[in-house]
Amino acid sequence: MSFVSGQDVCNGLENLPVFYEGKVSQDDLPLFQYSAENVPGPGCEIDPNEVTLLGCDCHSQSCQQGSCSCLQAHGQAYDGQGRLKDHREDETEYSRPVFECNVLCGCSEACSNRVVQRGLSLRLGVFPAHGKGWGVRALEPMPRGTFVCEYAGEVIGTEEARRRQRAQKPGDMNYIIAVTEHAGGGKLGETIVDPVAVGNVGRFLNHSCRPNLFMVPVRVHSLAPRLALFAGRDIAPQEELTFDYSGGYNNPRGKEPRPPQGDRRTDGEEAPERKPCHCGAQDCGLFLPLDLSVISNA
Numbered sequence: 001m002s003f004v005s006g007q008d009v010c011n012g013l014e015n016l017p018v019f020y021e022g023k024v025s026q027d028d029l030p031l032f033q034y035s036a037e038n039v040p041g042p043g044c045e046i047d048p049n050e051v052t053l054l055g056c057d058c059h060s061q062s063c064q065q066g067s068c069s070c071l072q073a074h075g076q077a078y079d080g081q082g083r084l085k086d087h088r089e090d091e092t093e094y095s096r097p098v099f100e101c102n103v104l105c106g107c108s109e110a111c112s113n114r115v116v117q118r119g120l121s122l123r124l125g126v127f128p129a130h131g132k133g134w135g136v137r138a139l140e141p142m143p144r145g146t147f148v149c150e151y152a153g154e155v156i157g158t159e160e161a162r163r164r165q166r167a168q169k170p171g172d173m174n175y176i177i178a179v180t181e182h183a184g185g186g187k188l189g190e191t192i193v194d195p196v197a198v199g200n201v202g203r204f205l206n207h208s209c210r211p212n213l214f215m216v217p218v219r220v221h222s223l224a225p226r227l228a229l230f231a232g233r234d235i236a237p238q239e240e241l242t243f244d245y246s247g248g249y250n251n252p253r254g255k256e257p258r259p260p261q262g263d264r265r266t267d268g269e270e271a272p273e274r275k276p277c278h279c280g281a282q283d284c285g286l287f288l289p290l291d292l293s294v295i296s297n298a
Contacts, residue, residue, distance in 0.1 A: 009201055010034055014120045018201050021127040021137075030134070033198045035152060036119055038226065041194065043157015048224040055104025062112045063101060070113060074099035082115045083145030084216070084230055098228075102221040115147050116218045116228045122148060124241070126204050131278045133173065134204045135240050142235040148213060151177060151202035151227040153195025161192045175203055179227060179247065181217055191217065191225055202229065207288055208242035210281035215243055242279065246289035 008017040013036050038048040056070045065071045077098040079085050101113045129135030175196045181188040195203035214232045217225030274287035
């Protein structure tokens, strides 16, 4: 039997290798195609690879708030060290829209408004997480607000997401993440990503009711956002990296655990059985989040 400890999960497609850790056999590896960025899938309405956003006319090393059209239009999301500005540990989400300079901009690749598009810059490891399948851990310190990785995969439409979820067997893992954005009290749009067949290292991240990462939609070249994961607090080496599959950062205190069954879909049928959560948080909700809106009829 051959073992794969030390094999690069990313197949050389990232800035840094991400190695499988521990004594893992070749037969135990997941079958998927690695992609560092989103790819269009069935029902995708906005091609994530199509350049649709305007660029700035800056020709400096790094854009400045007073002269850059990108920063004037969308604000300055990052500080001078590539970290998200003004995020507090007690916030459940980052509400500002984030737009980076893009391929049409005149600024350099070193511009401080280019962070997510540069890809991995921190060392990560993928390891067998007992009871949870696989997991990802930090191999170096990660200060609060630092970009860690994307949750990348196929961008699919709602109907395709429903078809895929309804086709899942009870023991299958659900990787589909649906992110809904709101602006001015109304729904701005929804992005659904499924990395089960095509995805990046983000597919190995586990859920936690007390996560250390939070997800932010970040737009670079296209109107289709990238689902970027940032450190919600200072993270130490060897910590497992997790995010809340339901979209929150901190579970509200006093939240009652949800029952494993009994949720109703909007079409009146019984919802699928909830999968247990093994995050180990003191206020764990006991069951993994389940997005009923994806599997319900429109």
